[in-house]
Amino acid sequence: MQKKKRNLAPYWLILPSLLYLALFFAYPMARGLALSVWDDEAVLPLRTEADLASAEVGRMHQGTQVEILGQQGNLLADTLGDETNLLTELWFNVSGQDVDGAEVSGWVPETRIRVREEADDGTPLQGTVRRRLGSNADPLTTVFAEPNENSAEMGKLEASAEVQITAVATLEVWYQVRGEEAGQTIEGWAPSRFIQVFGDEVNGRIDRGTAGEFTWGFFERMFNDRFFGPAVRTTLLLMVLIIPTQFVLAIIMALVIQARLKFNSIFLYIFAIPLGVSDLAVGILFFSIFTQNGLFNSVLQGLGLIDAARPYLTADTRGWIIAAIWLAEVWRATSIVMVIVVSGLQAISDEVLEAAELFGAGLWQRLRYIILPLLKPSLQVALILRTILALQVFAVVIALSGGDVVTVLANETYRQYFEFRNANVASAYALFILVISMVSAVFYLRAVRTQQEIAS
Amino acid sequence: MSQSGIETAVSPDVLAIQQKHLRRQKLNRASTYVIAILISLWILIPIFFIFSMAFTTQEAVRAYPKSILPFIPFSLDTMRFFLNSEGIVPGLINSVIVAVITLLLSTIIAAPAGYAISRYIFPGRNFFRLSILAVRAFPIVVLSIPLAVLFIQAGIFDSIYSLALMHTALALPTTILVIGSVFASIPYELEEAAMVFGCTPWQAFRHVVLPLVLPGIAASAVFTFVLSWNEVFAASILTLQNRTLPAQILFSLSNSSEAYQFAGGFFMLIPALIFMFFIRRYLFNMWGQVTK
8 A cells, every 4th residue: 555665755745844834833833932931122232332333331131220321323224113212313414604704514413403494395405503592502503524423523603604404314312321230330322212211311211122031021921910810710611611511422423423324414514514613603603692682582581481681791690601602612613523533433343333232232331331442542632632722712702701701811812912912921821821732632641541551 | 844943932032022122223213313403403503593693684683582483584684784894895805815825825735745644654754744743733822923923023914925824834734634544545556557557657646546536635625725714813813904804803893783793603604514515524534544
């Protein structure tokens, strides 16, 4: 049946899928792990000068309180967008006559020029030098060789002198800060976008850093999250409710299919329908049943059991919501267990069952002593799969409870990512789900193996 | 004489036992039918109810108690309202595009791998199969967040094409195993015979194996389509503006009328109802592999 030659062909054939899975499974997995324990913005390096190329003085952690000692503009890289704390300065390249009447051109801060004429697109073309206020201020405005107050002086302009504006430069402000890090005082320069300055303009804090660091912080935030406890409890409760019910129902369904009734093909089709139904659709399905004017209340009222519609899916009726989720999940995911069990049943030879029947074994005895023991590998696979899927219950919960009254782990992952915009804590949640999945899978594998070992 | 004597001596007892046995079998069979019908009702009644809600007036959707007979009054009102809601038609189109890309991509990538694991014994084969099994059981939740971050960094976030890449990754392990089992069900002797009669390996594959496996591969492709059509979590994390139908419905679930929700539920159910019919024979093919 199988070619028994050793060649490279199979490797070429599996190569595309290996590459694809590496790219879209292994790599994201590694990234997910990194996201949950690696803080990309943990530390901010401070520089000796307001220049990224200058030497590093030291590093400061996110959130450290600092004192603002000074500031300086630096030519802004084009790639920076609208970052929250980014502070910029504009400088104009001007040309005009200086105090001595000589032609001078160079850079002046935007604050020193009043723009008089603009092009249609808003580019300043011409302006006058502003008057300096205050009695002891220098009445003249210095023109610099570069858009930087430390650069060479080209000349001085008198107040109200007319200048042509030939270019505009956007500068990013750097702050000189001083703060304590690990008991040591560090002083250095950092770009404004990493520093949040308080209202007094003297104090501030490191808003975020540029270098990463290992941290348990995201997991701590997950454990301290107010939804974490309820989510874990509900997820586990749902697992305990859903899985046994599903297995009993699935074995019954599989036995019905194996009985080869007259309309077997139709029954198989009906039993398989939920396999193709999404969890969101099932959530809506059971919402339509349990909503206040839904099917359940209508039937109860029709039978005369209740007088008025009762609410089931509200904050006061958590029990009903859990029951609805339970039924919805049993409705949806029993089919897959059934398919696995039928596959397992087909592997059990009819002779064995017939022999048992001949010797007078009833249905229960056949089930208990022949079918279930022989089904063990299939059940093991189904159990692992179902546990992992039960940990991912998500849309059903949202459809039936809105995601607040009753919450589960997958829903919290979604909330952290979508509402709180925190991919790190979301990754921590996702990883937590993965760990539970793996632990339960290993548990099932071990549990079955030890029984076999005891038997042998 | 002696033979018939034995017969006459034994037959009343045997007959009685036989009849008892037959009666019990009939009873068993009858109760099996009852159970089968009960389970079918348990599955069909919610579907039937949501269908009747999707094809009635909005007043009937709000009414209480609901009439026992469904589809009364029959109307396309709810459906029209749903289809005219914001984002539904684009969502439908997006869902179809994503599902079709996923189907094509995963089948093209998975078919050679499926052929390899069913036809060749090579070092690393078991490792490959095991890792595919492990990957298939992997939580989607775990994968979606880092992928979203990666897609944002790569500038392909909020695109139905990148969502299709993600869905392909989700579908690939299952598709490989299913196609593998489909190939395994075609004896290699057939290929060998074709080659004995002078076919090249490629011709043998093209003219003998391919026609036999196409239905099975089609079934797995249909299953992939349904998987992508149904996927909610990754779709709602990876898209913002270009939502697929489930993501759009999930997003507007909390502030929408019941008519909208029921019609949406109906729409998401349709592919399951249609496609399950065609692939029901292959279901065991898909999952039989797992236990071996």
